[in-house]
Amino acid sequence: MENEPPNPTQEEALDSDPALQKKHQSMLDRLTHRHQSRLDTTLTRRAAADSSDPSPSFESTSAFLSRFSTSKSSVDSQLDQCRLTDPAHLKPHLDQISASISDLEKLVAENSYFLPSYEVRSSLKTISDLRQTLENLSAELLPKKKFSFRNKGAKKTEPKEKENEKEPEKMEFIVPASPGIWNKKGETLVRKFQCSEVGEFTISDLDSCEVRLMGSVRALFVHRLRNCRVYTGPVTGSVLIEGVEECVFVMASHQIRIHNAKRCDFYLRVRSRPIIEDSCGVRFAPYCLSYNGIEEELRETSLDEETENWANVDDFLWLRAVQSPNWSVLPENERVGLIDISSSQES
Incomplete structure (x- = not known):
């Protein structure tokens, strides 16, 4: 040793x-x-x-909630001022509130990847309530600027002895006073937007139409479509879809919310998880649209990267642990190929 x-x-x-x-x-x-x-x-x-970026990524739930609460308080304050605003300045004031709510939606969309599901749902419910309050004030203070579409035809006038009886509550969809396409059948409709040209855009009451939107908008409202195809460039805020059947949608947006959709296919590029409610037979696949300049537009709106969120759908009325039967991933052999609408002429 x-x-x-x-x-x-x-x-x-x-x-x-x-x-x-x-x-x-x-x-x-x-x-x-x-x-x-x-x-x-x-x-x-x-x-x-x-920095002064209006919608930073916090990667901290507490930091996000603090910013969200501050922004909501600001919107509440703006809403409280509506009745005190000079009528001549009321419309710009309402437009500013709408833009602030859209910024709040974008804030949630850009940070939803790390937030708990409960916080995402709670934040979206808050935003929905703010949007509804704004719509109610707009309908009251600027009644000529809003149009109301009811799910059922208006009831005939009741006899005078019944005029004091309370009518059953009816579901309503209030279409914003924004540029849009309404009441068309069997047409191909093309719109080309320049940068920052359009804030909100509405598509409503179409049957057997094809809609092609090139360029970006801040918010898109889609209501009562049947047997239609809708192709859109980037939406910097939210897409709200209501009452659609047998349609195909190809869309890129920070947030997409779908209500009352039946047997529709959605090809999406989305920053947050798509949300469905009261829907059935809806299928999802990745975004597949092309036209001259779209890549640059997607980069400018932070929608150039594929997040795979098109396959992470939240069904708000399905609370079980297993996947909702109301939606599915569209089989690859049934998907459309790349859709190029570069040659489209504005109609």
Whole structure:
């Protein structure tokens, strides 16, 4: 035992073995690089938090909720001022509130990937309530600027002895006073938008039509479509779809909410999880639209990256742990190919 050579120290081993020395240096370099990367990421996030970007990514639920609460309070304050606003300035004031609500929707959409499902649903419910309050005020203060479509025909006038009886509540969809396409059948309808030209756009009451929208809009409202095909460029805020049947939609948006859809296919590029409610037989696949300039528009609206959220659908009326039977992924052999509408002429 006394004649056995002593074990070499780590330093002596490194000095005597060039290969081990090189391996050790490589490990140190990796650790240094990793530390620098983490430091750079931390500094970048701090800079983003200090910037004036209206919809930063927080990656912290508490930070998001704080910002969301502050923005909601601002919208509440603007809504409270509506009745005190000079009638001559009321329309611009309402438009500003609508833009603020859209910014709030975008805030939720861009941060929903890390938020708990409950917080996403709660935030969307809050936004829906704000939007409804705005629509009610607009209908009251600017009645000529709104149009109301009821699900059923208006009831005939009741005899005077019954005029005090309360009528059953009816579901309504209030179409915003925005540019749009209404009441068409069997037509191909093309619209081309320049940058920031259109805030909100409405598509309503179409039968057997094809709609092609090129360029970006802030918000898109789709109501009562049957047997239609709708192709759209990027929507920077939300797409709201209500009462559609046997339709195909190809859309890119930060947020898409679908209500009362039957047997429809949706080809989507979306930053947050699509939301369905009161729908059945709806299928989903990835976005597949092309036209001249669309790639640049998608980059400018932060919709150029595929998030795979088209396959992560939330059914708000399905509370079980298993997937909702109301939606499915569209089989690849049944999907349409790339749709190129570059040659479309505005109608």
